[in-house]
Amino acid sequence: MRFEKSLKMVPIIIGLTTSFNTYAKTEMAYNENDIRKKLVNMDLQNFKSSNERDKFVFDEQYNRIRFKGLLKNWYNETAFSSNIDSILENNNLKQILSLGNSAIPFIIEEINNKPSYLVWSLNILLNKKISNSNITINDACRKWVIWWNTTNNSNV
């Protein structure tokens, strides 16, 4: 079947652009014909691994933006709340926690720059406290950052 440029295409185009579906992410790949014609400079042998690397970078950036947005909302919505339960049950924090361990580098970065109750998300995600004695939020944040740096360096 061959489409020609004409007004007959308009209904099809309109039909294509009125979709209500939205997607959290889009997988993109180069046209294989373009690669064969060398229009795109790509090593086919390494295509799979580089594609996975790109996907990882894309996911990380997506999660970082999402994390920042949720965090801002959480801070705003709980700024004056004296009820710790409602701070913990806030939907924005729940969504941060739903990012799982992929959120941990962002959390560490944030509490390193600005110590806050966000440190509790590490208690919940990793199911442990950084200290069994009564320490301040600032000290807890500092200790978690040290723990993170030590853990990462020892894994290298």
Add this chain to the structure above:
Amino acid sequence: MSDTDTNRELCITKLPKLAEDTSFSITSPIDYNYNCLAWAANKNNIIWWPHVPHLDGCTWPIDNFSLKFENLIEVYKAIGYVICASWAFEKKYKKIALYKDKEGNFTHAARQLRSGLWTSKLGPAFDISHGNPYSVECEDYGTVGAIMSIVF
């Protein structure tokens, strides 16, 4: 410098009665290290809240972990406070005001200073001073449920 018009407006948005309080001012920057319940007991290095022993920086000073208002009274009784009738300043006594919501759960605590003004820690945000315990009553903090005192 936290006592700015913008920050005051933020506080008044959440605690509307502060708009009528001529003694209202912001007295500290945002500080996550303590909360209102600990601040009422003169502590600025720990968060008092029941049933969160798994969280860093938190503790609860008694064994009863109920959120019921009567349990908060027990917390301050444990450190020497007794129920008293009036929030008015008395030179010999340090006073605290305890707040509760419609469900009978505790929500907030404020402390009277030697100047006669009151001090409140607003969640993780600022410390403020206010002229009477009623000017921080609001939807979140509920209403004053008890006044307690201890000899200075």
